[in-house]
Amino acid sequence: MELKLKNITSYRKDQFTTINLSKKINIFYGQNGSGKSTISNFFYNMNDESFNECECSLIENYRPFVYNTKFIEENFYNTSEQKGVFTLSKENADIEKEINEKELLKQNLTEQYKEKKSFRDRLVNNDNQAESKCIDSVWEKTENLRTSSLKPLMKGSLGSKKSFYDNLKKATEALNIDLNSLAREYDELLKHRNIECPTITLPIKDFLLPHEHELLATPIIDLSNSYLSENIKKLQNLDWVKAGKELYLNDDYCPFCQEKTITANFIKAIESIFDESYSSKTDQINTIREKLIHNMRSHLQQLEHEVMQCSILSDEEKEKSIAYIALLGRTLDKNASLLNEKVKNPSISITLHVDDESHTNIYTEIAKHNKKINDINQKAKSFKKSEMSIKEKIWAGVQYFCHTDLEILRAEKEKNKTELETTDKDIEHITKSGKETSNKIQELRANVSNIDTTIDSINNRLKNLGIDNFNIKKHTKGEDKYVIARTENPEGENVYRSLSEGEKTLITFLYFVEYCKGKTDKSDTDNREPLIVIDDPISSLSQNYIYDIASMVHFEIFETPASKKVIVLTHNLYFFHELVKLVPKSKNDKIYKRDYHLGKISKNTHSTFTEIDKSSLKNEYQSLWQILKDAQHGKINKIIIPNIMRNILEYYFAFVHKTDALQTELIKLAQNEENGNFRAFYRFINRGSHSDSVNISDMGEISPDKYMEQLRKIFSMTGDEQHYLKMMDETEDEAVTA
Incomplete structure (x- = not known):
């Protein structure tokens, strides 16, 4: 059990001050104003919003009983009557025996419940640890995904590992979702958001008509009646004649004999060979050549341009398509050469090359590209819908990607599930039996419990302490209530306020001790183990009862088996020592080590808690000197130095019976005009801790060294400097004399 205090009174605002409460008995010492009351106020009302940032583990297992100023105000100062404390009467032994048996059964059931609850907590903890391990693994594995372009689609789930995992759990696993491909798909979607990408033109396999292929495959020959035709056919040199006609027959000179042998009849005979029919066919061949070369080259260039400009295609896809287009370009070059030959020699027969494989490949590639383009265009037209589809696939893909980790977790949870179900049934059965037992105990108590025993107990204690001028009695009008009454005036009102401070402390604490033993409401069913918190039961005005109250705390609270956990807070070192001295002696101090926890609450800028060991305790007088040395070295706020000095002077000079000498020397020092700083000091120690604003201002001007100088001067002038x-x-x- 731990108490953690933060951002309350003088405790730090930025971090917890932690107090270990695992031991049964916790005794903490601290000067007034150090932060002790904050602890008791927390347990008195944990729902107070000022404690919102404070925590106490396992507190749900305990019922706090708190003695502090709030308890006194509520039960005594602000009311003239007190709630009756119901305890068992001693007349009905059989019922009391049955109650004891039921209480023992209830205690056993409580132990069983704790064991089952502890076992269940371990099972739940195993589940939580397995889940945490899975969460860490999933987070680590998905680092690249969380920093990819898909990050915006996971908005709201990347704030923590847990939120990411919670979203993952909601998804349905889908096989074969490639998260990298999904990221590329989203990149494309974003790139073409509201922009339609054009498809690529499909490649054309053949640019010529069948009759054009037929013409290319047919030799163009002379069909005229020229007297030269027979010889040309015989020599098969029509193309040679055609070339010679076009190149050399420019006038009437023969290009070979250089004589004027070229007559009009010869020219006519030559011209008649290449008649209109022949010319028409050669013109067609020329047209076919131009058509094929121009159209196909333009087509291939268009294909290459469209592929290269397509932003959807990857570089790899583009390179592959361009390679196929290049193969078709080389086929075009070959066909261009054939066509040039046909134009030169119309009489030859040619068949154009066709690269079916390259054409099929490029056609297939472009068809695939166009499908991809159309898919993205369609998604771009409905961007939100496409984005949502990708978003859903992300989590399904992560489920598949992390399925090994998730399966390990499922197996671990399944393993614990059966044990958890069995344990929950056991806890339910124990809880039911516990309630039935508690109800039975309450029923039995209602028959035999009363408030008379408490009255007798408190009044007997008052008599034993020698107090006979007041007691408590039943309220005459309000059933089940007490009032404090004067012995000589039983009907008087507001008796509490007329008591001395010591008597007030005594009656309130006696009532509190009984309050811890019983119940102030018959119908009270809160049976949690008690957590008893006692805050400063000894004030400066109740010193006479220091040993009596210490004895009650020890024997009525520490030694009572029902007191499962106790916290005592005090500013009084004598009371602190008395509680420690009452620890039962055992071999090797086993009881102290097992049950006791000692601590010190100090305050400089902030309240702090320090554990202390039994062997390090000093008496109160020595502790005052230690506090003085700590303050001198800046460990404690210097403002307390004058008050500590006042206490030292009172303790020492009263002990050595030199109080008059002290007063004489103090007056002398105060009247000394050369010792102006001492006047404020003198005024302060004479007024105690109730200094006025002028006095505080005066004291604030004196440094700690000056304080020490004044104190030493006092001891010196009284002859006690050693x-x-x-x-x-x-x-x-010099040995310590006090």
Whole structure:
């Protein structure tokens, strides 16, 4: 069990001050104003919004009973009557025996419940640890995904590992979802958001008509009646004649004999060979050549341009398609050469090359590209819908990607599920039996419990302490209530306010001790183990009862088996020592080590808690000197130095019976005009801790060294300087005399 205090009164605002409460008995010492009351106020009303940032583990298992100023105000100062404390009467032994048996059964059921609850907590913890391990693994594995372009689609789930995992759990696993491909798909979607990408033109396999292929495959020959035709056919040199006609027959000179042998009849005979029919066919061949070369080259260039400009295609896809287009280009070059030959020599027969494989490949590739383009265009037209589809696939893909981790977790949870179900049934059965037992105990108590026993107990204690001028009795009008009454005036009102401070402390604490034993409401069914918190039961005005109250705390609270956990807070070192001295002696101090936890609450800028060991405890007088040395070295706020000095002077000079000498020397020092700083100091120690604003202002001007100088001067003037030096560790010659 731990108490963690933060952002409350003088405790730090930025971090917890942690107090270990695992031991049964916790005794904490601290000066007034150090932060003790904050602890008791927390347990008195944990729902107070000022404690919103404070925590106490396992507190749900305990019922706090708190003695502090709030308890006194509520039960005594602000009311003239007190709630009756119901305890068992001693007349009905059989019912009491049955109650004891039921209480023992209830205690056993409580132990069983704790064991089952602890076992269940371990099972739940195993589940939580397995889940945490899975969460960490999933988070680590998906680092690249969480920083990819898909990150915006996971908005709201990347704030923490847990939120990411919670979204993942909601998804349905889908096989074969490639998260990298999904990221690329989303990139394309974003790139073409509201922009339609054009498809690529499909490649054309053949640019010529069948009759054009037929013409290319047919030799163009002379069909005229020229007297030259027979010889040309015989020599098969029509193309040679055609070339010679076009190149050399420019006038009437023969290009070979250089004589004027070229006559009009010869020219006519030559011309008649290449008649209109022949010319028409050669013109067609020329047209076919131009058509094929121009159209196909333009087509291939268009294909290459469209592929290269397509932003959807990857570089790899583009390179592959361009390679196929290049193969078709080489086929075009070959066909262009054939056509040039046909134009030169119309009489030859040619068949154009066809690269079916390359054409099929490029056609297939472009068809695939166009499908991809059309898919993205369609998604771009309905961007939100496409984006949502990708978003759903992300989590399904992550489910598949992390299915090994998730399966390990499922197996672990399944393993614990059966045990959890069995344990829950056991807890339900134990809880039911516990309620039935508690109801039976309540029924039995209602028959035999009353408030008379508490009255007798408190009044007997008052008599034993020698107090006979007041007691408590039943309220005459309000059933089940008490009032404090004067012995000589039983009907008087507001008796509490007329009591001395010591008597007030005593009656309130006696009532509290009984309050811890019983119940103030018959119908009270809260049977949690008690957590008893006692805050400063000894004030400066109740010193006479210090040993009596310490004895009650020890024997009525510490030693009572029902007190499962106790916290005592005090500013009084004598009371603190008395509680520690009452610890039962055992071999090797086993009881102390097992049950007791000692601590010190200090305050400089902030309240702090320090554990202390039994062997390090000093008496109160020595502790005052230690506080003085701590303040001098800045460990404690220097504002307390004058008050500590006042306490030291009162303790020491009262002990050595030199109080008059002290007063004489103090007056002398105060009247000394050369010692102006001492006047404020004198005024302060004479007024105690109730200084006025002028006094505080005066004291604020004196440094800690000046304080010490004034104190030493007092001891010196009374002849006790050696004692001062000894207590300040400045000499070892003088033994401590107080």
